[in-house]
Amino acid sequence: AAKQSGKQQFTYFTRALDESAHRRLQITTELRRALDADDQLKVYFQPIVRLDDGGIRKAEALLRWHHPWLGEVEPSIFIPLAEEAGLIGAIGDWVLEQAVEHSRLWQSRNGTQIQISINQSPTQFAVRRARTDRVMEIVAKGHAAGNIAIEITEGVLLDDSPELKERLLHYRDAGIQVSIDDFGTGYSSMAYLKKFDIDYLKIDQSFVRDIHTNAVNRTIAETIIVMAHKLGMEVIAEGIETEEQRACLVAAGCDYGQGFLFAPPVPAHAFELLLQNAALPTAVPIPLRATKM
Ligand code: C2E
Ligand code: MG
Ligand code: MG
Ligand code: MG
Numbered sequence: 001a002a003k004q005s006g007k008q009q010f011t012y013f014t015r016a017l018d019e020s021a022h023r024r025l026q027i028t029t030e031l032r033r034a035l036d037a038d039d040q041l042k043v044y045f046q047p048i049v050r051l052d053d054g055g056i057r058k059a060e061a062l063l064r065w066h067h068p069w070l071g072e073v074e075p076s077i078f079i080p081l082a083e084e085a086g087l088i089g090a091i092g093d094w095v096l097e098q099a100v101e102h103s104r105l106w107q108s109r110n111g112t113q114i115q116i117s118i119n120q121s122p123t124q125f126a127v128r129r130a131r132t133d134r135v136m137e138i139v140a141k142g143h144a145a146g147n148i149a150i151e152i153t154e155g156v157l158l159d160d161s162p163e164l165k166e167r168l169l170h171y172r173d174a175g176i177q178v179s180i181d182d183f184g185t186g187y188s189s190m191a192y193l194k195k196f197d198i199d200y201l202k203i204d205q206s207f208v209r210d211i212h213t214n215a216v217n218r219t220i221a222e223t224i225i226v227m228a229h230k231l232g233m234e235v236i237a238e239g240i241e242t243e244e245q246r247a248c249l250v251a252a253g254c255d256y257g258q259g260f261l262f263a264p265p266v267p268a269h270a271f272e273l274l275l276q277n278a279a280l281p282t283a284v285p286i287p288l289r290a291t292k293m
Contacts (some may be wrong), residue, residue, distance in 0.1 A: 079121060092259050117148070201233055205238045
């Protein structure tokens with residue numbers, strides 16, 4: 001009987017595996033199609049505000065995929081599949097093009113310089129040199145230097161190769177800034193901060209979530225902020241959902257914040273409305289009719 005049930009479990013287990021393998025394949029196939037259908041993938045923008053005056057200064061570009069029968073597929077599911085299938089290069093270029101286009105559009109319509117950051121996953125960042133040139137080409141073609149930042153994770157910077165240093169220097173020369181995403185969750189060696197010229201540290205949401213009740217996480221956040229400032233970097237806190245969290249981060253001297261308290265990621269036209277309502281100190285008022293997309 002034991003053997004019997006073991007066998008059943010095994011059958012059950014392999015079936016579950018088959019199903020997930022099947023699903024992954026299905027999602028990958030549909031993702032390939034989505035790249036050609038131009039209404040499934042969209043880039044949303046989430047405001048990044050200055051914590052001292054609440055003004056929107058930056059935005060993070062976040063991919064959204066609405067599939068006709070799979071529904072909303074989350075980036076945490078399809079980005080890794082896109083990497084495995086070799087689709088991440090094409091997707092990443094498209095996201096960057098969207099970012100470049102919108103930063104220009106918003107600058108010309110609202111007179112507001114909004115820096116847009118795009119995410120580059122480790123494999124995406126590691127792909128051959130040609131990609132770096134492609135990034136610079138897209139940014140140069142869109143005259144977007146100074147308006148684009150690239151978010152990479154700590155793991156990327158463990159690479160000791162001269163190529164990495166060279167690539168980051170190229171970005172710098174092209175006016176592209178660099179942020180470290182999910183800071184504090186990766187490898188704890190911070191030696192790379194001396195080696196590379198990083199512009200922003202993004203404090204991971206796991207430290208922000210209970211910052212007002214958890215003294216350890218508050219200390220970690222405060223320490224990151226002090227260290228970043230001493231090393232000439234600025235700090236963006238991710239995942240701010242409540243007033244208490246915001247107040248703690250303001251008290252700690254954090255420069256920028258991002259999170260549902262301010263706004264979730266929204267489509268481009270909604271972002272533009274946020275910009276117009278945000279009473280930015282630098283915003284130039286424009287006639288309403290000029291705001292139609
Ligand atoms: P990330 O870069 O750390 O992005 C921040 C995530 O936090 C986003 O999830 C955002 O929607 C979410 N978020 C923002 N504010 C709040 C908040 O107040 N509370 C909570 N709970 N969450 C908040 P999303 O859009 O699901 O993206 C997940 C991850 O997928 C991103 O993490 C990023 O690593 C990756 N990703 C998204 N778009 C792209 C892309 O275009 N390219 C690449 N390579 N990766 C992407
Ligand atoms: Mg990010
Ligand atoms: Mg993050
Ligand atoms: Mg710097």
